[in-house]
Amino acid sequence: xxxxxxxxxxxxxxxxxxxxxxxxxxxxxxxxxxxxxxxxxxxxxxxxxxxxxxxxxxxxxxxxxxxxxxxxxxxxxxxxxxxxxxxxxxxxxxxxxxxxxxxxxxxxxxxxxxxxxxxxxxxxxxxxxxxxxxxxxxxxxxxxxxxxxxxxxxxxxxxxxxxxxxxxxxxxxxxxxxxxxxxxxxxxxxxxxxx
Amino acid sequence: xxxxxxxxxxxxxxxxxxxxxxxxxxxxxxxxxxxxxxxxxxxxxxxxxxxxxxxxxxxxxxxxxxxxxxxxxxxxxxxxxxxxxxxxxxxxxxxxxxxxxxxxxxxxxxxxxxxxxxxxxxxxxxxxxxxxxxx
Numbered sequence: 001x002x003x004x005x006x007x008x009x010x011x012x013x014x015x016x017x018x019x020x021x022x023x024x025x026x027x028x029x030x031x032x033x034x035x036x037x038x039x040x041x042x043x044x045x046x047x048x049x050x051x052x053x054x055x056x057x058x059x060x061x062x063x064x065x066x067x068x069x070x071x072x073x074x075x076x077x078x079x080x081x082x083x084x085x086x087x088x089x090x091x092x093x094x095x096x097x098x099x100x101x102x103x104x105x106x107x108x109x110x111x112x113x114x115x116x117x118x119x120x121x122x123x124x125x126x127x128x129x130x131x132x133x134x135x136x137x138x139x140x141x142x143x144x145x146x147x148x149x150x151x152x153x154x155x156x157x158x159x160x161x162x163x164x165x166x167x168x169x170x171x172x173x174x175x176x177x178x179x180x181x182x183x184x185x186x187x188x189x190x191x192x193x194x195x
Numbered sequence: 196x197x198x199x200x201x202x203x204x205x206x207x208x209x210x211x212x213x214x215x216x217x218x219x220x221x222x223x224x225x226x227x228x229x230x231x232x233x234x235x236x237x238x239x240x241x242x243x244x245x246x247x248x249x250x251x252x253x254x255x256x257x258x259x260x261x262x263x264x265x266x267x268x269x270x271x272x273x274x275x276x277x278x279x280x281x282x283x284x285x286x287x288x289x290x291x292x293x294x295x296x297x298x299x300x301x302x303x304x305x306x307x308x309x310x311x312x313x314x315x316x317x318x319x320x321x322x323x324x325x326x327x328x329x330x
Contacts, residue, residue, distance in 0.1 A: 016273065022265035029261045037254035047259065051268070058268050062275060131251045150210060150248060156217050167217075174208035182244050189243040 006081035007066045014061035021061070025054055028082070031152075032089055038147035039093040041136045049096065053089040087162045090148070094140055127188060134184035142177035145170055202227050202234050211242035 001023060012020035036046035066080050135143060148159040160170040182189060202224055209215040216224055228234045
């Protein structure tokens with residue numbers, strides 16, 4: 001079962017197979033949580049949203065049909081299930097009612113990556129906090145576009161599909177997001193950013 | 196120049212790293228980059244922001260263990276698939292009831308108005324032709 005595609009596991013889950021469903025959760029939990037955290041900027045909200053997304057996944061499993069069964073047979077099914085799951089997740093993130101927590105708390109919930117090289121840890125930590133704070137100030141759709149395209153490395157077609165917008169609209173969100181970040185972090189960029 | 200304008204948009208949206216550019220436009224954008232110093236300047240500016248974004252904190256790992264979460268969720272009932280015959284039957288009855296309701300309303304409204312037409316509230320007295328005849 002370990003080697004089965006996501007779609008095959010989803011079909012099994014649709015027949016009530018809890019082991020198949022557990023495997024799906026294991027495959028996608030970390031990435032889904034990271035994406036939700038990037039969009040919401042809040043760990044608790046992200047975890048709640050991820051649970052809701054997987055609950056929908058379980059509930060809808062009996063009705064699950066890949067958009068293209070032939071693609072599923074050819075091994076192209078993983079992306080199909082992934083696209084569906086992450087689309088649900090992104091929508092839940094964008095629909096959530098509660099506003100983000102104050103920036104300081106959100107930044108503290110993320111883990112700064114200090115492992116790479118000989119940077120001054122304090123300076124890097126401060127830069128990291130400022131970057132996170134600037135990202136938290138972005139409108140959620142801009143943050144979602146940035147999370148999908150920049151941090152998750154998704155292609156523009158897939159990211160646009162997840163946000164249910166055209167590629168032009170996606171690019172517009174990305175341009176505005178990057179412009180706002182450049183304005184907010186201009187002094188750091190002039191200093192050479194990371195050094 | 197139009198291509199340079201598109202290059203500017205591309206860099207403005209996706210950043211400096213060609214790996215993030217749309218596949219269909221990547222080769223042309225890279226060729227442009229090699230030819231125009233202005234394009235290279237734009238890429239350098241974008242790279243400075245990318246370097247900052249790369250310092251964004253890494254999201255924390257999920258606190259819930261996958262197996263625990265899956266087991267908890269799997270206690271919820273799943274949505275059942277309804278056979279097409281049942282769906283068709285329900286849709287048939289919904290339509291039938293709708294049509295019947297429309298027919299009854301039409302009949303009631305129609306007969307009420309017909310009754311009104313048949314007995315006007317104040318019909319004028321018939322004109323006696325003999326009274327106005329000059330003959």
